[in-house]
Amino acid sequence: MDGTQIIDQLLTPEGSADPYPLYAQAHRLGPVAPIWDDMLMAVGYRTVHRLLRDPGFGVADAERREVFDPEYLEHSSRTLLSYSVLEVNAPDHARMRSLIASVFTARRVAALEPAVAATVRRLLDEMAELGSGSAALDFMDTFAFRLPVNVICELLGVPEQDRYLFRTLAADLTVSLEMIVEPDDMLAADAATDRLAAYFTELAARRRADPRDDLVSALVQVADAADARLTDQELLANLVLLLVAGFETTTNLLGNGLALAFQHPWTADGLRTGKVTPAGFTDEVLRYDSPVQLTSRLPLKPGLTIEGHPAGNGAFLLLGAANRDPARFVDPDVFDPTRTESQPLSFGGGPHFCLGAQLARLEANLALPALLSRFPALTPAGDPVRRDRLVLRGYQSLPVALA
Template sequence: MAELATRPDEAIAALVSPQGRRDPYPHYEAIRAHGNLVRVDDGMLVAVGYDECVAALREPLLRVQDENSHDVVHPGWREHSSLRGFTESMLYTNPPDHSRMRRQVVGTFTARRVQELRPAVVRLVDRLLGRMADLGGGGAPVDFMAEFAFRLPVAVIGELLGVPESDQVWFRAVSAEVTLALEGITDLSRLDRADAAMDELSDYFADVIERRRRRPGTDLISALVRAHDDGADGDRLSRDELIGNLVLLLVAGFDTTTHLLGHGLHTAFEHPGFAARLRAEPGFAPGFVEETLRCEPPVQATSRWAAEDVDLMGTPVPAGTKVLVLLAAANRDPRRYPDPHRCDPDRPDNRPLSFGGGIHLCVGAALARMEAQVALPALLRRFPGLAPAGPAVYRDRWLVRGHSRLPVALG
């Protein structure tokens, strides 16, 4: 194993090294050794502890990076359509615009609406398991990521948005490119592929929007188009905001959930006792999914920006400071979780920060949880002899962590 950095700024840099991308967890501990709120050499503050991350996410003066902060930190960012596109979405917008955008979509993802979607998810899971059975029936290995973990969430978000199934495989390729722009901007010159993907997605959604305008349906895009065309002035979404939020919903809606499914299956393989309980105990799945989210959060971190001088749990944060919020490290804070590296689905009061917190708390949290709670037990029950059929391969990303391949034999 590579030697661990001792200085916090070196440990931060190590997170995005090839070794850190494979296994970031020892590096979080190297940072934690310096405290729960750590200042690094360039002035950035790193929230490592659970309470510190919660406080950072809830502090109104710590804002998401938006066009104002980009102008200061990344002059030239406007030449990149990927950054322009995401900056029009709620994830990179602060109040009051953030509240206006978020209002338009939250209704689609309430706990009640998600429960109404459950039967459709059960049917989709069943269909995809049938497809896996066809592919792997003769003993051939099947890549769980490509054949299931990606297909389920993309089909669910596709159904909500009302985009046809025939476009969904294309989404995987194009989303993999566009999300390069979400990995934290380090070098603007490396965004060519993300820009091209954003251009393709923008053209695609512009076309869908026109079709919905002519023939509205009951899907989310039709509702957003109505809000764009007829909304009261204070509610209206601009055309760019509409497209930016659709791209966000698409990639936020499946890239992350795909990896929750991958981490869930990987965890079940590593703990056969959990796999057995997922098969046998209907009430076990929610705790298992929550613990998977805690130990392997698909989104490892987020960041904020101090709009004014602010005090964060007694630490002064001067205006202009970037705050890196290490969600994955918070989830393993020994003050919050005894024996934090042990996977224990029976943990009481398990509230990982994997969906963030504060006003940007993930819109799709209930949906993602429901998909995993339905899919993982159904998969393990359908294939009682399911087993790894080769090494699990992690994708080469730090921020959105997951597998690129997870080959399985159906048994």
């Protein structure tokens, strides 16, 4: 198979259900392979690592997107996030990123630890109640979604009664991040975006009038400061991004992690006994089955090459494949939370390195060991169902029984 055949296969339901054999084939073609007319697919760890940091390459911002995807302007799901930090390049990126980072600090995240631990305990209590009498539970719904949504909403200042609305809205919106989107899904993505935008416009207005100690209030103040370094549109886009990025991916980290613990019972035992560290387990889940499988980079000036290939219209960076590069990882297809050479690329790298990496790790490090210790007899209670997605990889449902 050549690069085009591999990427075309990855885009089929079978390919996205299990992309790993296709990634292994891609590695045989080298760190980079040409695809379609004028693009590249990068799978080598070193190449992806370097491209994420290379100032000659950037994300598909509004100006560039208009050239290769002119219809994008008709879709709010695509235009809204184009005002966010995720989809802008220098110099706007550095301005926006430093403002968000100034309120979303490492200290603020570290201070959340007791609150995250308390939420974990509360959700485990709820699971114990719902799963008593050996009733099967869906782990995705009862825990994997609820923990991160509550944590990010607590941080943002979204009232408790509104939080569970977001599961479907975020799932609908994030379809628009996939490479191929059906027209009906696009309509649903636009409708979800409009609802989220309306929600955060209203919440920002409430916090403007009556500030609290939360991220929405802090970002509103930044936007309203005399030097107004964040426009209203950017404020809204980044609030929606923080919400959606804050739980979609972490939900999938928890789901992918539990599924792997079931498939490799020695690792679950290791977590219970301390032979496997929570941080080692989380890192290996991120490497082995990353919640974000790919991103892309475009050349910002003419004449650039990638490993000797003309950069053309840019490259898909297959993070999930780079994490299984045999040139970087010993036995890359073996799930081993005790490996020491990890540093997966699941959170990206360089200027766009995930702003929530510390928070996502904190949640997973606390949640999975607590879950396995609280329910030592936890077992699968039916076949898990994967979501039919390539970019954001996770389960739709993961049935479990507590005893």
